[in-house]
Amino acid sequence: MKNVNIRELARELNLSPSTVSKALRDSYEISAATKERIRALAEKLNYIPNAYAGSLRGRKSKNIAVVLPEVADSFFSIAINGIEAAVKPKGYHVIIYLTHESYAGEAAILKDFQSGRVDGVLLSVSRETTTAAHVQELLEKEVPVVFFDRVLEAVPVPKIVTDDFESAYRATTHLIEQGCRRIAYLGLSESLSICNRRREGCEQALEDHSLPCLRRNMLTCSTDATQNFRMVKKLLQHPERPDGIIASVEKLTATVYQACQQLALHMPEDIRLVCFSNLEIATILQPSLSTVTQPAFDMGKAAAETLVKWLEKRTLTAKDVRIVIPSELMVRGSSGK
Amino acid sequence: MKNVNIRELARELNLSPSTVSKALRDSYEISAATKERIRALAEKLNYIPNAYAGSLRGRKSKNIAVVLPEVADSFFSIAINGIEAAVKPKGYHVIIYLTHESYAGEAAILKDFQSGRVDGVLLSVSRETTTAAHVQELLEKEVPVVFFDRVLEAVPVPKIVTDDFESAYRATTHLIEQGCRRIAYLGLSESLSICNRRREGCEQALEDHSLPCLRRNMLTCSTDATQNFRMVKKLLQHPERPDGIIASVEKLTATVYQACQQLALHMPEDIRLVCFSNLEIATILQPSLSTVTQPAFDMGKAAAETLVKWLEKRTLTAKDVRIVIPSELMVRGSSGK
DNA sequence: TTGAAAGCGCTAACAA
DNA sequence: TTGTTAGCGCTTTCAA
Numbered sequence: 001m002k003n004v005n006i007r008e009l010a011r012e013l014n015l016s017p018s019t020v021s022k023a024l025r026d027s028y029e030i031s032a033a034t035k036e037r038i039r040a041l042a043e044k045l046n047y048i049p050n051a052y053a054g055s056l057r058g059r060k061s062k063n064i065a066v067v068l069p070e071v072a073d074s075f076f077s078i079a080i081n082g083i084e085a086a087v088k089p090k091g092y093h094v095i096i097y098l099t100h101e102s103y104a105g106e107a108a109i110l111k112d113f114q115s116g117r118v119d120g121v122l123l124s125v126s127r128e129t130t131t132a133a134h135v136q137e138l139l140e141k142e143v144p145v146v147f148f149d150r151v152l153e154a155v156p157v158p159k160i161v162t163d164d165f166e167s168a169y170r171a172t173t174h175l176i177e178q179g180c181r182r183i184a185y186l187g188l189s190e191s192l193s194i195c196n197r198r199r200e201g202c203e204q205a206l207e208d209h210s211l212p213c214l215r216r217n218m219l220t221c222s223t224d225a226t227q228n229f230r231m232v233k234k235l236l237q238h239p240e241r242p243d244g245i246i247a248s249v250e251k252l253t254a255t256v257y258q259a260c261q262q263l264a265l266h267m268p269e270d271i272r273l274v275c276f277s278n279l280e281i282a283t284i285l286q287p288s289l290s291t292v293t294q295p296a297f298d299m300g301k302a303a304a305e306t307l308v309k310w311l312e313k314r315t316l317t318a319k320d321v322r323i324v325i326p327s328e329l330m331v332r333g334s335s336g337k
Numbered sequence: 338m339k340n341v342n343i344r345e346l347a348r349e350l351n352l353s354p355s356t357v358s359k360a361l362r363d364s365y366e367i368s369a370a371t372k373e374r375i376r377a378l379a380e381k382l383n384y385i386p387n388a389y390a391g392s393l394r395g396r397k398s399k400n401i402a403v404v405l406p407e408v409a410d411s412f413f414s415i416a417i418n419g420i421e422a423a424v425k426p427k428g429y430h431v432i433i434y435l436t437h438e439s440y441a442g443e444a445a446i447l448k449d450f451q452s453g454r455v456d457g458v459l460l461s462v463s464r465e466t467t468t469a470a471h472v473q474e475l476l477e478k479e480v481p482v483v484f485f486d487r488v489l490e491a492v493p494v495p496k497i498v499t500d501d502f503e504s505a506y507r508a509t510t511h512l513i514e515q516g517c518r519r520i521a522y523l524g525l526s527e528s529l530s531i532c533n534r535r536r537e538g539c540e541q542a543l544e545d546h547s548l549p550c551l552r553r554n555m556l557t558c559s560t561d562a563t564q565n566f567r568m569v570k571k572l573l574q575h576p577e578r579p580d581g582i583i584a585s586v587e588k589l590t591a592t593v594y595q596a597c598q599q600l601a602l603h604m605p606e607d608i609r610l611v612c613f614s615n616l617e618i619a620t621i622l623q624p625s626l627s628t629v630t631q632p633a634f635d636m637g638k639a640a641a642e643t644l645v646k647w648l649e650k651r652t653l654t655a656k657d658v659r660i661v662i663p664s665e666l667m668v669r670g671s672s673g674k
Numbered sequence: 675t676t677g678a679a680a681g682c683g684c685t686a687a688c689a690a
Numbered sequence: 691t692t693g694t695t696a697g698c699g700c701t702t703t704c705a706a
Binding site: 675676678681683684687688 | 706
Binding site: 352354367371395452 | 699
């Protein structure tokens with residue numbers, strides 16, 4: 001069964017394609033009666049406009065791309081919901097692209113957008129991404145890009161972030177107040193904006209409390225779970241092992257719990273842990289996991305709203321350039337008493 | 338900066354657009370020398386073909402849609418990786434659409450595909466979906482659809498599933514062998530294929546062991562977490578409360594653990610639990626969670642491969658009609674000793 | 675109020 | 691081996 005197109009509708013009604021087109025877009029040029037006839041037939045024949053023709057013609061696709069490192073992560077999976085919530089009422093389609101934390105993947109995806117495949121892009125960069133050329137190139141083609149969470153500071157586009165420095169500072173201070181003196185930080189990447197800010201927040205808190213910040217306690221994890229486990233275990237077997245951990249990476253939660261179990265270290269007596277995470281099951285872990293809970297939904301929503309504003313040519317005001325939505329420190333069993 | 342198109346390349350080289358087009362698609366008609374000149378210029382000018390023009394012309398988009406209930410679920414987030422793995426080497430793009438467990442949402446998305454927006458669809462239906470008209474309509478437009486995991490049996494298209502009946506049967510039998518006599522089943526929906534098969538597997542196991550299958554122990558959860566919590570709690574407060582639970586829904590893991598905690602029921606002594614789940618943190622829960630682990634990656638991969646085969650007109654053999662990949666019962670602390 | 679015609683960028687018959 | 695031409699489905703001047 002072939003698809004009905006505008007020409008067929010026109011033929012059926014003894015009208016011209018242009019009249020039909022106008023009627024369907026509710027143009028003032030067309031009489032109410034004609035509009036009604038046309039709409040009725042379109043409905044009856046189940047006419048569905050060809051998206052490609054429209055996009056080719058009008059250079060608007062009503063698609064926005066969401067480019068993410070991965071989706072098996074509570075932050076991103078929730079952020080997607082926020083994005084959809086913001087964008088659906090405006091009639092945009094959300095298309096999710098996964099980089100799998102690879103810079104090459106990310107660059108290839110953005111490259112593809114240069115031909116106008118999408119109207120705009122929401123981007124959270126991969127852990128490997130250090131340069132911005134691929135984003136710049138896209139911007140030169142006048143495809144709007146809005147960063148969220150993992151941003152590239154060098155690129156002059158709107159950024160929606162959380163208060164990574166402050167929340168890491170708060171989490172670290174909390175650990176110190178609980179009596180921790182040797183605090184370790186586990187990051188995801190040396191280059192990622194969020195990881196560096198969190199590390200800095202952690203370091204600042206240590207400094208403000210005149211505590212040492214040891215090189216060996218500031219670690220960056222790999223993509224390999226086994227290796228991460230070894231790394232964490234080694235960290236905890238050191239004669240002067242840390243008594244507090246700030247984990248910047250949700251995935252490390254399981255690793256730390258397991259390592260503690262194997263080494264018979266008890267949380268929170270022997271060691272305290274706070275993890276950046278939006279995992280729902282944080283509460284049912286034993287002990288329950290203290291988290292820095294990021295405003296995932298709201299960040300996605302804000303990012304999408306900013307992009308839409310841009311797409312609709314409503315000039316972005318200075319305050320859109322950087323939106324910071326605070327995270328919340330949820331003290332639970334792994335760091336509380 | 339405008340985008341370069343084929344005409345500009347042609348003008349620059351004093352060639353015709355069609356020559357350029359052919360060269361770029363490596364046609365045998367074009368001399369090696371010309372091909373090289375064209376390719377070099379395309380590279381230099383960073384030529385990127387307009388996807389819409391190609392799709393409009395050739396009625397192929399090289400996009401495949403993945404329509405999912407949600408993405409904040411370990412099964413789906415892993416399945417996506419399997420799909421991408423299968424499809425990337427074939428040059429297809431994966432576009433993820435979310436129904437949020439809503440039939441209306443699902444129908445709207447599929448409707449949109451009728452105009453050829455995507456070449457094919459991988460579908461796992463929403464919990465609300467009971468009818469197949471929306472899928473049928475799409476098939477009539479000759480858009481291939483392949484089901485995975487949550488299938489609609491009535492639609493004659495390939496289905497990639499796991500052995501829901503058998504694995505529920507195995508899990509239930511396991512609970513019985515551990516001494517459970519009053520086993521409850523928690524489902525996601527009354528209509529969902531997978532839920533019904535799992536329930537049936539559970540019931541069959543009970544019957545085969547001459548155990549009663551009580552109405553009040555076969556529950557269906559809602560979308561509201563608070564309500565689910567109440568439901569589970571009520572279940573566990575019954576004078577003849579169950580001593581074993583098969584949970585068909587990953588999200589209920591936290592609910593059950595919390596309810597047990599509140600009611601001071603200990604797993605596995607007081608009650609045993611097996612959950613259909615691919616959550617990585619199953620191992621670090623206290624007690625660690627026994628799971629029916631679904632072959633999420635392989636199911637996604639198989640579904641995508643089947644779809645690609647169909648798209649490439651390689652006739653689907655009878656064995657492609659239904660692929661069953663077995664799940665694995667992982668006995669851990671919540672049901673073991 | 676309606677229609678004719680051109681063109682978005684690309685490809686494939688067909689001609690040269 | 692290369693070029694000419696038509697057309698995918700739609701919108702939008704401009705003319706009737």
